[in-house]
Amino acid sequence: MTQGTGTAVGMFENRLRKNVKHFRKWAKARGLTAFRVYDRDVPEYTYAVDLYGDRVHLVEYPRRRALKSLEEQRAEVLAAVTAVLEVPPERIHVKTHLPQPWGRSQYGRVGEGTERLVVEEQGLKFWVNLGDYLDTGLFMDHRLTRARVREEAKGKSFLNLFCYTGAFTVYAAAGGASRTFSVDLSNTYLDWAEDNLALNKLSDPRHTLLRADAMAWVQDQRKEPEQTFDLVVCDPPSFSTSKKMQGSFNVQRDHVRLLEGIRELLSPGGVLYFSTNFLGFELKDSATRDFEGVEELTPDSIPEDFQRKEIHRCWRMVAPRAGRR
Structure with a gap:
């Protein structure tokens, strides 16, 4: 990333780096290979970033009044996540969470045929699917x-x-x-x-x-x-x-x-x-x-x-x- 640390994206990147350092150690001590490393911490960057083994599940929560286009911000976030977490873009699954009016389900398919993977949690194992649904199965x-x-x-x-x-x-x-x-x-x-x-x-x-x-x-x-x-x-x-x-x-x-x-x-x-x-x-x-x-x-x-x-x-x-x- 080339932006200064005083910018919003710089704040996002710094917070992500700080969180990852802490939560990777925290998760290892608890037997977790699936955990959250960023939870909309910086107000301008309303994303949830979850690690599932060597993959990233990135969910964006669009704001009504964004300071920049969603596409521009998404590109910044992807660049920061790729650099800080050292995960290539092909292993980052990006989804958008939109408010659901009553009568609509949030559990419908958003993709097709994504390969499942196994994560560990407190001594147990679970299949997750990072691409086909908004939720991953865990x-x-x-x-x-x-x-x-x-x-x-x-x-x-x-x-x-x-x-x-x-x-x-x-x-x-x-x-x-x-x-x-x-x-x-x-x-x-x-x-x-x-x-x-x-x-x-x-x-x-x-x-x-x-x-x-x-x-x-x-x-x-x-x-x-x-x-x-x-x-x-x-x-x-x-x-x-x-x-x-x-x-x-x-x-x-x-x-x-x-x-x-x-x-x-x-x-x-x-x-x-x-x-x-x-x-x-x-x-x-x-x-x-x-x-x-x-x-x-x-x-x-x-x-x-x-x-x-x-x-x-x-x-x-x-x-x-x-x-x-």
Whole structure:
């Protein structure tokens, strides 16, 4: 880079260099090969820069009033990332995150046929895909909550709702869960979850993957529960709609009914981890009145490499131990 250190791009480059030096050592000590090294630190450069092994996942968050064109700034950022991280441009995957109005999914394809790669996280391995979707298959901001699940899972029955690629399921299985049950509407993500279990040598008939609308499945189960669970994770999308489901799902509108249903599926003293990335979310009192204890874990649930602490909100909820149903 030729710009002076006093310029905005110079500030971006300097911050990136400082962050990389710190977080590479930090990540190695924690067994991470996937981690964030820049999180919109410099106001003029609203990018997230993530390292996945020897590749970079670069997401731009366009500002309404940019001081320069997006193309010009993108070129500056790419040059800085290439120089500082010593990663050639062909191993940098660039995406643009646009605000999604209700009714549109952020999980659609943005590319075709990108080769998958394996990353390591806290002693476990996961397949990621840096090119085909906006998200990579591993929500790194839930790393600390996944560790909690692994610590609590031994001998417990585990339910993963809206399971995506099954990272929480892998952690629960690795922690010694007696059985796991993972629900998602997407065959693609369920296959991915199965691959993640196999990658960690955790494939077993005790780990069930079910293709279903998680919200509808919970409501059906609460009528005549076939089974209860000691430990549940529910991390739904802010909004979703599909030809495979009836109506739509809106986390603000539907979370009361969702949490009431999950409460019916919890064993006495069972634990629910509930999270959402909808920034305007308000947890209603009526959603938690039948839980014995409710503790919000944010911002402590967000890892150190994520500077923007509003990326998600997360609660730990405990069902009454006396079997009050």
